[in-house]
Amino acid sequence: MEQMKNLAYYNGTITLINDMMIPANDRGFYFGDGIYEAAMVFDHKIFALEDHLDRMCSSAAMVRIELPAPREEIGALLSELVLKVESSCQFLYWQITRGVSPRNHLFPEGVASSLYVYSKPWKGVEMSDEYRLKSIKDTRFFHCNIKTLNLLPNVMAAEEAKEAGCHEAVFVRDGYVTEGSHSNVSMIKDGIFVTHPLDNLILPGTERKHMIAYCKELGIPVEERAFTLEELMEADEIIMSSTSHPSMRAMELDGRAVGMKAPDLVRKLRDKYMEAIR
Numbered sequence: 001m002e003q004m005k006n007l008a009y010y011n012g013t014i015t016l017i018n019d020m021m022i023p024a025n026d027r028g029f030y031f032g033d034g035i036y037e038a039a040m041v042f043d044h045k046i047f048a049l050e051d052h053l054d055r056m057c058s059s060a061a062m063v064r065i066e067l068p069a070p071r072e073e074i075g076a077l078l079s080e081l082v083l084k085v086e087s088s089c090q091f092l093y094w095q096i097t098r099g100v101s102p103r104n105h106l107f108p109e110g111v112a113s114s115l116y117v118y119s120k121p122w123k124g125v126e127m128s129d130e131y132r133l134k135s136i137k138d139t140r141f142f143h144c145n146i147k148t149l150n151l152l153p154n155v156m157a158a159e160e161a162k163e164a165g166c167h168e169a170v171f172v173r174d175g176y177v178t179e180g181s182h183s184n185v186s187m188i189k190d191g192i193f194v195t196h197p198l199d200n201l202i203l204p205g206t207e208r209k210h211m212i213a214y215c216k217e218l219g220i221p222v223e224e225r226a227f228t229l230e231e232l233m234e235a236d237e238i239i240m241s242s243t244s245h246p247s248m249r250a251m252e253l254d255g256r257a258v259g260m261k262a263p264d265l266v267r268k269l270r271d272k273y274m275e276a277i278r
Helices: 049-062 071-082 152-163 206-218 229-233 263-277
Strands: 007-010 013-015 034-042 090-097 114-121 131-137 168-173 176-180 184-189 192-195 222-224 237-241 248-253
Touching: 007 071, 034 049, 049 071, 049 090, 049 206, 071 090, 071 114, 131 152, 131 237, 152 168, 168 229, 176 229, 184 206, 184 229, 192 206, 206 222, 206 237, 206 263, 237 263
Parallel strands: 131 168, 131 248, 192 222
Antiparallel strands: 007 013, 007 114, 034 090, 090 114, 168 176, 176 184, 184 192, 184 237, 237 248
16 A cells, blocks of 8 residues: 555545645635544554544534534544554544535535545654643633534634743633643542533543543542632642643643642553553
8 A cells, every 4th residue: 555644635535735625615614614533543543533433423413514424434434544644653633514515604405514634643642741731711602512613712722821831721711620722621639530520611522531431440539520720729630631642740820830749640540541552
């Protein structure tokens, strides 16, 4: 099989990423009318593919987008595409939009949804112990549980955190921590793993799901509940998790030293993640 340095796919066409052409009338372009997923590829195998397909189906159903193909076919296509990239370690992204149609707020009739995929080399797992956070008021809409393309508030928050010398934003709504601009927020306090419950205010992160499972395997108590910014400040550990950054350990929040008090528990969770990859 001839392999490529990177790969893009759009409705049956395969090219290098920079060569891909997508119609301007794709509804993802002017409405952000679509959903997306991102996954890690190790040894040309997609990590936690079933979890990502589950969330893909859930997000598509909530915004009433019909999948361009059955779930199993999309999974098989993704697995086939990553084999075409030279690097065995890749960052895989795909999105499904409501299709190509002249701009109109109403759903187009008789239009098939569009699938865009890209995969590129990735440097591998990063687990930092020097993460700096900045709290930012959560002004996003009330459907954060849907992994939609509408991420402008997240982009603005991430840039604000960067300009403050931080790595990630922590959204706070009505005094309670929700999530980061591109990650879930969890904490460890008195040996208990605490994370925001799955509701419409946070994304159901795959690594959040995995960490809860790891905790149960390790006998670490888990509480899925809302917690305040003040509680987060006093936590023994703050862990930011996402598909590409599964375990970022925060050492600073709003310029104040935080966490870093339960390294053994963090190490055990990280070891479980590495076991899952292997």
